[in-house]
Amino acid sequence: MIQLPWPKVELGEITEGLELRLKEEELKAESKWAVGIKYIDGFQIADWPKNSLPTGSGFDKINAQHIKKLFGDSKKYNAFYGKSVFDNWVLMEDTKYDTLGIDQKGFPIFFDGSITLGGLEWEAEKLRWEDTRIDFHHSPYLQGILTDRDQFATWIERIEAIEENCIEKIFTEIPREWGILEEYLSACITFLASSRENFAPLFRYFVEWVFLMYQNSGHR
Secondary structure (H helix, E strand, O other): OOOOOOOOEEEEEOOHHHHHHHHHOOOOOOOOEEEEEOOOOOOEEOOOOOOOOOOOOOHHHHHHHHHHHHHOOHHHHOHHHHHHHHHHHOOOOOOOHHHEEEOOOOOEEEOOOOOOOOOOOOOHHHOOOOOOOOOOOOOHHHOOOOOOHHHHHHHHHHHHOOOHHHHHHHHHOOOHHHOOOHHHHHHHHHHHHOHHHHHHHHHHHHHHHHHHHHHHOOOO
16 A cells, blocks of 8 residues: 555465365465465575674674675665555564565665564454554664664655545455454554554654764764
């Protein structure tokens, strides 16, 4: 919805032939509907920076050097700012380095956003934005890269521009046989529809606070 570089995802109906093939592999389809991701020719996974850990000393610098080497021109990874906004918008969890891909033209492409909106437990009361939960670096490959606060602006504006009926349409397309509770679906719609009033101001405030702290610490 905010034009992040993401593989096209669609629902597909499992055919009898595919169901038989799954059974041969000792796999069972719980639903006739599956999620399919469009094949991307020349797609490759970004390698983890060598000899480093996200909790290790100096990882921000190591990661920034690694990303710049992978993508070169900073215009190629402008979407990392959008990914940071998106992760916080949908309460992304379980982010990993190997969910960063590189397309044929050398631009980033993101995938695997399965654990969001409250996590695996799907409790409606978990659907809330808090300043203590905002984190620029949900995904480890963002560390050391997000150094220009102005780059966040257009991505926040794109989220503000999403109409509630667009959000509703997406949720109504979820197969009901997946057993998602109606009250949870309703809570998700209400949560995301409040982005303009709640999330956008909170994220803007957090951006200003982070960069103010950065300047006051003596960095330029």
